[in-house]
Amino acid sequence: MRGLLKGAGAASVAFALVLTGCSTAADGGEGAPAELVIGSSDPVPNLVPGRQSNAFGLVMSVFSPLTFLDAEGELSYVAAESVESDDQITWTITLRDGWTFHDGTPVTAQDYVDSWNTVAYAPNAFENSGQLAVIAGYSDLNPAEGEPATDELSGLAVVDDLTFSVTLNQADSQFPVELSQAQTAFYPMPPSAFDDLDAYGKQPIGNGPFAVTTGWTEGEPIVAERYQDYAGDEPTVNKITWVPYSDRLTAYTDALAGNVDIVRLPANRMKQVADDFADDHIYSFSGPAISYLSIPYWDARFDDVRVRQAISMAIDRDAINEALFGNLNSPATAWTPSIMPGNPDGICGKYCEYDPQAAAALLAEAGGFEGQLTIHFPGGAGHDDLFNAVANYLRQNLGVDAIARPSVGWAEFSEDRNNEVLDGPFFARWGALYPSQQSTLRAVFTSAPGCTNCGGAIIPEVEQALNDADASGSEDGEAYAEAQRYIADQFPIVPLFEESYNFVTSDKVAELTASAAGEPLFTDVILAED
């Protein structure tokens, strides 16, 4: 099947061009128009890999990562031949020979170094700059005050055309994993990109299987076609069109009408999707994301660990999952999602299981709860049902005066959270870009930049355990699970749900696969034969 479609390659490109996006696969065989129409979010402000934050699928089709993590969390090498280190601090990256950018220039070690320097340089203000913070010299390019004295990361050194070395700030066994597909700040840009980064952001030239043929224009589709000289595995499709939708519901309705082949399932259609689409047109991938009910450690009413545990036990995660998410998410049983290698599933134990009597007893034992319990969450992002339900459970099972209060928008919420002015439990979520417990634990439970104030009071043992794990060089995640033992003891915040990334497809798609990032692999979509 896959081989057949690969073979259909070049001949069908011209043919595919003639057909419009809504055509269904024609008479099969040689001329199958292997093209996809994908509903994307709007707006996509910039496609520079160091800047994009909502065009993962597109950037991952136009660029190839150094390393790749499949859905099982198995690491393989794509643009890199090897990523090696003896001490977990200095890493040597060797590129595969014969790779070219879409403009024909060869991909060299110098391109990677130039690209990373550009992304990390503070005056460029690239959104994904933080992904490079592990590299030595990052703080020199990002001083707390004023202009940086240098524009080169001291940790990067070109050895030869295909080899460069990377020195990190501290030992980090996860570095090869951090180079994987969703950390787009690590993608290379060709020399021509640096002349005009704004123009490049509209029509990026990458090293991946697809070359952008119609670049970004406000509100218009972006088109990419198969790059004939791609040195990696051949994609199964010839042409991909991303149509921007300003409203996910409209994208969903358009998929029902058959005008778009793959769209993300909107949260408020999770219940209904089984009625609208056939089973084999609904895909649910476990994502490396988890949501929490965070606890304000600056509020003394939550100081007693039993109060926090009681709150956790009073929430019926299964019922919420069924009622709101159509069972597509799963209740969390640890502080990182189970897709992470070596995840200590179930470490939360009985405190993550619904037990209203035990919860009420535990709260009484802790001396009850004074005053109103206000749950804060960012408004306008579709969290209303979830947090109203949580407040309901706390009111009914614990007898506390619980209400859920949305903020005006994300900006107000994050500012109040960062400044410790929220006066009750609040929404927290972390979507990791690479599947390692390290990513989530560091972002939420340490003082490192990430989700500020999301993880409750900092537990020093957790930070220590993470540093040990980083240095150990083991890849099974066992060392990171150790850190969660301290978290389970202290119970700083309440884990809620592991998220799934859900998609619906048209009849044209026979099989959709995803990588460990939870994003579908548009380049590997298997098309239906008719």
Place this chain on the structure above:
Amino acid sequence: MARYISRRLLELVIVFFGVTFVIYCAVFLLPGDPIAALGGDRPLPESVQQQLRLRYGLDLPIWQQYLDYLGGLARGDFGTTFAGQSVGEQMASRWPTTIKLALTAWTLTVLISIALGLAAGLRRGSALDRGVLLGTIVAESVPIFVMGVMAQYLIGITLGWAPIAGVSDGWPRAYLLPALIIALYGLAGVSRLMRGSVIDTMRSDFVRTLRAKGMSQGNVVGLHVMRNAAAPVVNVLAIQLGSLLGGTVVVEAIFNINGVGQLLYKAIQDQEGTLVVGVATTLVFIFLVTNVLVDILSSVLDPRIRHD
């Protein structure tokens, strides 16, 4: 008349400064920091945020930001969004879509409501009259998104007559369905007004005189009643055109039409000050200009109205 027009134009300038300043302050006063929120769940590094604040002058006092904005405007520069896109370009790409949509909707409103109002007015008290009243009120009382989504399923998916998303099919195919949904909401008011106006005019002395002179019913209605009855309706219709341009937000979202309404909605959510001010100011301007035009037009239609 010339004095009247120049006075109205002077008012425009004053309103322009007032509105831009008020909107600028309003966006500025929204709670939260738009730069910190740029990264969503994943916060931007502190150094990146600092650079962005510096680049967009967010560290300056509000009055200085406003003056800088006006200075840019004087040079024809609408400023840029925090993602670095030109506000002028964004508006230029979206205004045509919204204008097409609003004009289509407005034309539908005019045609349908005048026809309905006329028919109801001429056959006052009949089943037709009552039917029009009931139908337009039902149409207006169903929320616009319910109507929109229903129309998508019925006409778009079940019948397949019209596309349900985007404008890639071009005018008029892609615009008719959303325009009709918008038009439904103006029908009740305008057709009632037209009906009342027709009834009043039909009762007036000059109509009786015309009839007495033996003029046919068709000519009485077509040549005389229509023109006299239209004067108050034209006022309302023209003002509706102004509000239609800003009022397409919900329909644009439902039908995935990249117009100004969408742009404004997103801009307010993301606290993109320059974008909000740019779009809102143009909207206010259009509204004011249509008002001036209406005044001029109504004095043409009814010479008794004079603006001195």
